[in-house]
Amino acid sequence: MIRVLVVDDERMVCAHLRTILGSASDLTIVGEAYDGADAVEAAVRLRPDVVLMDLRMPGVDGIRATERIMTLPSPPRVLALTTFDLDDYVTGALRAGAAGFLLKSTSPDDLLALVRVAAAGHTVLSAVAADRLVAQTAGSQRARDLLLSLTEREVEVLESLGAGRSNQQIARRLHLSEATVKGYVSRLLVKLGCANRTQAALLAQEAGLSAGRSAPQP
Known part of the structure; x- marks a missing residue:
């Protein structure tokens, strides 16, 4: 029993x-x-x-x-x-x-x-929960895999996007000009296949990026 x-x-x-x-x-x-x-x-x-x-x-x-x-x-x-x-x-x-x-x-x-x-x-x-968990795990792994195509500086910019920082705030944080940050963001969107900053920010969070994390190595 x-x-x-x-x-x-x-x-x-x-x-x-x-x-x-x-x-x-x-x-x-x-x-x-x-x-x-x-x-x-x-x-x-x-x-x-x-x-x-x-x-x-x-x-x-x-x-x-x-x-x-x-x-x-x-x-x-x-x-x-x-x-x-x-x-x-x-x-x-x-x-x-x-x-x-x-x-x-x-x-x-x-x-x-x-x-x-x-x-x-x-x-x-439960069956529904298992499907959700598999989907979430697959999505997280895909996000982490995408980080492998990025340079260390690009990962730092992406992390800042995930934290909701503006270009001006990113520039101050990374000691770059706003124009340089804008260029990084544009390249990130292309590399990651994201339509906008919001999608890139969500991908950063899905990949588990945190402040100070460097680019993953292949």
């Missing part, structure tokens, strides 16, 4: 999950919690195998609750439950030790199957 703890600040969501999970003969709901602090206490007291953890809760949110649960001697598998896919909350939950995440729109059959997969020790992503 797989023991499941349901955590959500909306009691109607908990009731919905209880109905779905209660329909399976191999799953049992050992408890509910309505905020992150209660979730940690319940995980200690009830010793579930799987925790379905809402991320956006008042007080102690799902990320901090997951972090605390992961410090237990034999922590359960935590699955983040979210209405949003691949936002900062989801990323934070995965970094905190969550075994995966599910959209609240996941179908009942998929939910039951993925809880079982998580209990068996595997990483879990």
Whole structure:
């Protein structure tokens, strides 16, 4: 029997999950919690195998609750439950030790199957979430690959575009004339296949550029 703890600040969501999970003969709901602090206490007291953890809760949110649960001697598998896919909350939950995440729109059959997969020790992503994650990873890799065609100075200019700086601000930062910066920006747009500064800025952020980073080497 797989023991499941349901955590959500909306009691109607908990009731919905209880109905779905209660329909399976191999799953049992050992408890509910309505905020992150209660979730940690319940995980200690009830010793579930799987925790379905809402991320956006008042007080102690799902990320901090997951972090605390992961410090237990034999922590359960935590699955983040979210209405949003691949936002900062989801990323934070995965970094905190969550075994995966599910959209609240996941179908009942998929939910039951993925809880079982998580209990068996595997990483879990709902079908929609998996597609999004693959797309995001591919996009990020493409952005990083494009940086290989740039000089170190071009990467510095691109980083500044990603930070939202104007040509004048970039010129001051890199000790260049505005005309020189304008030339760099024009060449960057051509090299990167971007139609405008906004697209270049988004690509810089997608590639994970940060201040002071030099051009990647092939």
